[in-house]
Amino acid sequence: MSRIAVVGAGVGGLAVAARLTALGHRVTVFEQAGEVGGKLGLYSHTTAAGTFRFDTGPSLLTMPWVFEDLFAATGDPLAEVLSLRALDPIADYRYADGARFGTCSDPAEFGARLDAALGGGAGAQWARFWDRAERIWAATRGPFLESPVHGFGTLARQAVRMRDLAAIAPWRSLSGLAASYLSDPRLRRFAERYATYTGSDPRRAPAALAAVPYAELAYGGWYAEGGLRTLAGALAARCPDVRTGCAVTRILVRNGRAAGVELAGGSAIEADLVVANADAEHLYGSLLPVPSQRRRIARATPSLSGFVLLLGLRGRTPGLAHHTVLFPAGPYSAEFDAVFGDPARPAPDPVLYVSAPDDPAVRPDGHEAWFVLVNAPRHGTGPGAIDWRAPGLAEGYAQRLLALLAERGLDVRDRIAFAVHRSPADLEASAAAPGGAIYGTSSNGPRAAFLRPANRSPVPGLFLAGGSAHPGGGLPLVALSAQITAGLIGPA
Numbered sequence: 228m229s230r231i232a233v234v235g236a237g238v239g240g241l242a243v244a245a246r247l248t249a250l251g252h253r254v255t256v257f258e259q260a261g262e263v264g265g266k267l268g269l270y271s272h273t274t275a276a277g278t279f280r281f282d283t284g285p286s287l288l289t290m291p292w293v294f295e296d297l298f299a300a301t302g303d304p305l306a307e308v309l310s311l312r313a314l315d316p317i318a319d320y321r322y323a324d325g326a327r328f329g330t331c332s333d334p335a336e337f338g339a340r341l342d343a344a345l346g347g348g349a350g351a352q353w354a355r356f357w358d359r360a361e362r363i364w365a366a367t368r369g370p371f372l373e374s375p376v377h378g379f380g381t382l383a384r385q386a387v388r389m390r391d392l393a394a395i396a397p398w399r400s401l402s403g404l405a406a407s408y409l410s411d412p413r414l415r416r417f418a419e420r421y422a423t424y425t426g427s428d429p430r431r432a433p434a435a436l437a438a439v440p441y442a443e444l445a446y447g448g449w450y451a452e453g454g455l456r457t458l459a460g461a462l463a464a465r466c467p468d469v470r471t472g473c474a475v476t477r478i479l480v481r482n483g484r485a486a487g488v489e490l491a492g493g494s495a496i497e498a499d500l501v502v503a504n505a506d507a508e509h510l511y512g513s514l515l516p517v518p519s520q521r522r523r524i525a526r527a528t529p530s531l532s533g534f535v536l537l538l539g540l541r542g543r544t545p546g547l548a549h550h551t552v553l554f555p556a557g558p559y560s561a562e563f564d565a566v567f568g569d570p571a572r573p574a575p576d577p578v579l580y581v582s583a584p585d586d587p588a589v590r591p592d593g594h595e596a597w598f599v600l601v602n603a604p605r606h607g608t609g610p611g612a613i614d615w616r617a618p619g620l621a622e623g624y625a626q627r628l629l630a631l632l633a634e635r636g637l638d639v640r641d642r643i644a645f646a647v648h649r650s651p652a653d654l655e656a657s658a659a660a661p662g663g664a665i666y667g668t669s670s671n672g673p674r675a676a677f678l679r680p681a682n683r684s685p686v687p688g689l690f691l692a693g694g695s696a697h698p699g700g701g702l703p704l705v706a707l708s709a710q711i712t713a714g715l716i717g718p719a
């Protein structure tokens with residue numbers, strides 16, 4: 228049995244702690260915030276009508292088997308702990324020309340919906356893209372998503388072994404792949420948008436990201452009754468020793484090995500192994516400076532961040548799906564030019580994403596709780612960042628987004644019971660995520676996957692589990708990161 232200190236109680240930290248506990252180790256999780264969950268956050272607001280509860284981070288759960296495996300390995304099965312609901316549509320996509328379709332996990336039905344909404348053989352176009360996406364998924368799932376990597380060499384060797392290197396086309400971007408299969412510009416936008424699920428620009432992200440829509444549509448999009456946030460509580464219940472309000476200031480090293488953590492206030496906690504769930508930039512930049520790792524992270528483009536509106540609304544919106552995506556009339560590229568630009572700026576006309584769960588547990592009767600998300604440049608100074616704390620900036624942008632919602636057919640301004648906004652600066656503060664980057668580094672550029680920190684650090688006894696490490700961000704990948712790390716550490 229090893230004593231293991233886990234830095235951070237995000238999903239990655241909780242998942243690895245639950246797995247390592249089940250493997251017989253003595254695990255303590257240290258979380259700087261007052262509650263567990265990290266980016267999987269909760270915001271509650273009570274009015275005379277009742278209480279609104281918002282997921283402030285993830286609103287869509289994909290690849291549910293990853294969580295079924297996690298729960299089965301650590302205690303009662305998932306189905307006995309959380310109530311997952313399959314969504315249909317997974318999301319309602321709306322375009323400026325009035326076209327609209329809902330995604331679903333039945334390929335034939337989805338093809339028929341595309342034909343009905345877009346015409347012009349859209350279903351057949353998508354079917355050809357889908358076949359390619361399936362081949363990419365099959366080639367990358369085991370060797371990449373579910374396996375550790377140890378830097379460029381291993382990953383390159385794994386890539387060479389992959390059965391279908393031609394399918395992955397490492398030289399190609401997601402936009403390029405979409406353009407070669409999808410002649411309908413609306414379908415191209417639909418496919419390109421999935422790059423943002425890894426914090427990236429589809430024009431620079433690799434074609435391999437076609438695996439993202441494949442995984443979502445093949446295995447469905449899911450909601451956890453009561454809010455996705457309930458996942459964090461269910462995982463925390465499997466970790467016997469979680470200490471919130473406990474910031475780690477340093478990883479202790481003795482004889483060249485990670486030997487514990489130092490907490491704010493100065494107390495030292497000894498451990499045989501340390502697992503960092505904290506963002507890798509924070510880890511290698513300040514908790515345990517490792518210049519080579521820091522330089523490697525600096526070579527990658529940071530992930531985009533998000534600007535969020537939380538709206539408590541009176542009344543109900545006819546025909547509103549659980550998730551709605553509202554595309555702008557103008558070119559999609561403008562959003563990425565703004566968000567990843569130098570200088571960066573808030574996108575003036577971004578895609579709007581609305582999540583409005585029809586769940587009595589999260590909104591009072593006769594009301595709706597809307598989470599509205601747009602991609603945003605990260606917070607900070609220097610290239611690609613902006614100071615979201617600049618007077619009036621976030622407030623003004625929140626008003627702009629309400630006006631855009633109205634322009635695109637969802638005018639809720641006279642129904643607002645209350646509204647709150649959260650900028651990248653708020654995300655940085657709440658989850659200790661540098662710049663409020665959602666996914667650590669982005670997948671921009673063909674080398675991005677090689678630059679993402681490995682789960683086993685170069686410092687003996689120090690491991691990483693979380694969205695800024697391999698294999699990446701998003702709830703299922705973070706849980707896979709924890710699975711890989713627990714596998715590297717092994718049983719007590």
Ligand SMILES: Cc1cc2nc3c(=O)[nH]c(=O)nc-3n(C[C@H](O)[C@H](O)[C@H](O)COP(=O)(O)OP(=O)(O)OC[C@H]3O[C@@H](n4cnc5c(N)ncnc54)[C@H](O)[C@@H]3O)c2cc1C
Pocket residue numbers: 234235236237238239240257258259260263264265266267283284285286287288289473474475476504505506509514533535600654657658659660665666692693694695700701702703705
């Ligand atoms: C707005 C938004 C929308 C999203 N939508 C989706 C979605 O729909 N579906 C999806 O799958 N994913 C989504 N994601 C991504 C998903 O939330 C993340 O990939 C995932 O939650 C990251 O988990 P993590 O454990 O890697 O990191 P985090 O959640 O960032 O956890 C890291 C934890 O470490 C703690 N920590 C950091 N430094 C220290 C320290 N020094 N001492 C102690 N504790 C420390 C932090 O406080 C934090 O709790 C979204 C994220 C955001 C922000």
